[in-house]
Amino acid sequence: MPAKVLTVTSGKGGVGKTTATANIAAALAASGAKVVCIDADIGLRNLDVVLGLENRIVYDLVDVVEGRCRLRQAMIRDKRLPELYLIPAAQTRDKSAVSPSDMVRLCDELRPEFDWVFIDSPAGIERGFRNAIAPADISIVITNPEVSAVRDADRIIGLIEAEEKGPPRLIINRIKPEMVKKGDMLSADDVLELLAIELLGLIPEDEEVIISTNRGVPVALDGKSRAGQAFRNIASRLRGEQVPFMEMEEPGGFLSQIRSFWRKGGG
């Protein structure tokens, strides 16, 4: 079966697109799928360092598009996983070096050889986003439970719908259960109600994400991390399995608040 092309996008910067791309791709590859990730964030490449492949870059996406190398030559194989590849972004160029139709052509070339093609979109709604979304079969919108990220996600969802790219699916990242419980962070239900699209996954805030990124090893390969489990769950859902959403917080009902009130000594 030809690959599904999956674009991870967000509108707002820094919400976890690159982290999610690396980890969902790694989780799928770890389960035996053949996966390639394209870093579409030209000029601000990062997927290479998050995957720990930064030392092996020879050619990049713009080299492929401008015909300086063959597609094969720009694909870096991750030696830790049987079939995970990266096509890095160019670092010294800007987004206008690639067009949406370049991306469509590139993905059409990759489709017959892979199970999954992941595209890590840059932040924003400009050319880079257009490039990333153009070849998508499935688009994933990632957000944080925080007002500006949610607002930008809503904008992006509107743009994806306008492009008739099919209904995007939502990942809510960096949920802090303690804050949600105290009523100081939007809950997953709140965000879902506001954005009103299908949920693909919930990812807790987890220090292990930063630690594993320091090492260049996707946290999804760490059996003990909560975020890693959440990314593996997303991979399973993409494979069509029914996996319950990870429990983030207790509902924080009246009784539990009374209880925490007494625990705090009534002060």
Next chain:
Amino acid sequence: MSRLMDRLLNRSSSSASQAKERMKLVLVHDRTNLSSKVLEQLKDELIGVISRHVEIDEQAVRIEISQQGREQRLIADIPLRTVARRRLG
């Protein structure tokens, strides 16, 4: 302490519920490009057009955007003055 009591008595005072209520309005505005000012204007114009044909209770006219999933709908509630009410004044 007072924040906790606020929360026990009135959940809408938590920062998360405030965020949610604010976002609801912001997203409707972003999606429809209709500000409350434009809505007011629309209401006045509607009243003008409709009352040319039928007598309406202008004070009770309500216009709002209702949401279902990602779909927005403009709902206008325009009470008509019935013959009976007209007689009562």
